[in-house]
Amino acid sequence: MITIYKSQESGLITLTEPTHGSWINAVSPTPEEITWLESLNIPQDYITYPLDLDERPRTERENGELLIVLRIPVFQGHDVDVPYTTIPLGIILNGQYVVTICKMGNDIVQEFTTGRVRSLATGKRNRFVLRILLNTANRFLIYLREINKVVDALEDQLQRSTRNKEVLALLKYQKSLTYFTTALKANELMMERLHRSQFFRTYPDDEDLLEDVITENQQAIEMTNISSNILSSMMDAFASIISNNLNAVMKFLASVTIVLSVPTMIASFFGMNVHIPMEDQPVAFLAIILMSVATSLFIAYIFVKRDWF
Numbered sequence: 671m672i673t674i675y676k677s678q679e680s681g682l683i684t685l686t687e688p689t690h691g692s693w694i695n696a697v698s699p700t701p702e703e704i705t706w707l708e709s710l711n712i713p714q715d716y717i718t719y720p721l722d723l724d725e726r727p728r729t730e731r732e733n734g735e736l737l738i739v740l741r742i743p744v745f746q747g748h749d750v751d752v753p754y755t756t757i758p759l760g761i762i763l764n765g766q767y768v769v770t771i772c773k774m775g776n777d778i779v780q781e782f783t784t785g786r787v788r789s790l791a792t793g794k795r796n797r798f799v800l801r802i803l804l805n806t807a808n809r810f811l812i813y814l815r816e817i818n819k820v821v822d823a824l825e826d827q828l829q830r831s832t833r834n835k836e837v838l839a840l841l842k843y844q845k846s847l848t849y850f851t852t853a854l855k856a857n858e859l860m861m862e863r864l865h866r867s868q869f870f871r872t873y874p875d876d877e878d879l880l881e882d883v884i885t886e887n888q889q890a891i892e893m894t895n896i897s898s899n900i901l902s903s904m905m906d907a908f909a910s911i912i913s914n915n916l917n918a919v920m921k922f923l924a925s926v927t928i929v930l931s932v933p934t935m936i937a938s939f940f941g942m943n944v945h946i947p948m949e950d951q952p953v954a955f956l957a958i959i960l961m962s963v964a965t966s967l968f969i970a971y972i973f974v975k976r977d978w979f
Contacts (some may be wrong), residue, residue, distance in 0.1 A: 672696045672703050673783070677792045681785050691793030694769045695779060712762055712769060720760025720771040727758075727853070727860040729867070736763040738799065740860060741853035742806050743813050744776050748820070754813050754846035756853040761799055768795050770802070778805050800879045803861065807886035810850060814893050817843050821901060840901060847898040854891045861887060925973050932969060933962035
């Protein structure tokens with residue numbers, strides 16, 4: 671789907687045809703839409719590169735057209751194998767338009783299309799690209815905070831758990847952090863290349879904004895590394911805790927089994943077809959019961975004293 675936007679004083683409006691200073695947003699374009707984009711003198715490779723989910727962040731220039739590929743975070747849902755992952759977003763700059771191409775819808779582009787980004791000017795192409803880069807770094811930080819909240823909730827459950835369910839849930843978020851780390855480091859290399867190219871040095875405000883983007887991206891890298899290290903250590907620790915919890919349960923069940931087996935053993939001795947003491951006494955049954963209970967209580971007392979129960 672292709673949507674054309676342009677900023678005005680009243681906000682972002684939708685156009686039917688691209689004009690100078692407009693923004694063309696393509697989400698999973700069809701072959702017909704790709705052909706239409708090519709008619710705008712956009713190289714075909716610039717259109718297809720961002721549609722490859724494994725594409726790495728980089729910049730490329732050809733015939734005055736600049737392609738910027740960065741990886742952006744997306745939330746897929748807590749029930750999937752990888753709740754948070756990254757996908758490529760392509761940004762194409764030419765003399766007239768800004769074109770964004772992505773394989774699927776995402777929160778970063780949606781913030782621009784819904785008007786949640788203030789003072790958005792599609793005509794200022796360099797500033798528009800920098801705002802996308804800055805929102806991408808901020809979105810990484812937002813998702814990192816969400817991951818930390820989920821991990822804290824799982825941590826409370828793991829302290830009482832004897833199953834692997836919670837550990838497997840932590841593993842999913844460990845995968846997400848791995849994807850985040852890889853994407854952020856690749857984005858950092860791409861941003862440093864932009865900084866060295868002096869592409870955004872035409873206006874001092876743009877250069878300052880690029881430095882802010884690099885700083886936010888570095889902060890996201892540090893937070894991701896910290897969260898990943900903590901989660902790895904936590905998974906190792908809680909794997910031992912689950913094993914200890916299970917051992918405690920097995921120890922309790924074994925102690926109960928021993929205590930309950932004593933009356934059974936005594937009853938078995940007295941139930942043999944042999945002559946036994948007190949067989950002619952009317953209180954023999956009560957005496958045997960009391961002896962069995964006393965023996966079980968004594969054994970239970972020993973287990974409690976030795977912390978076996």
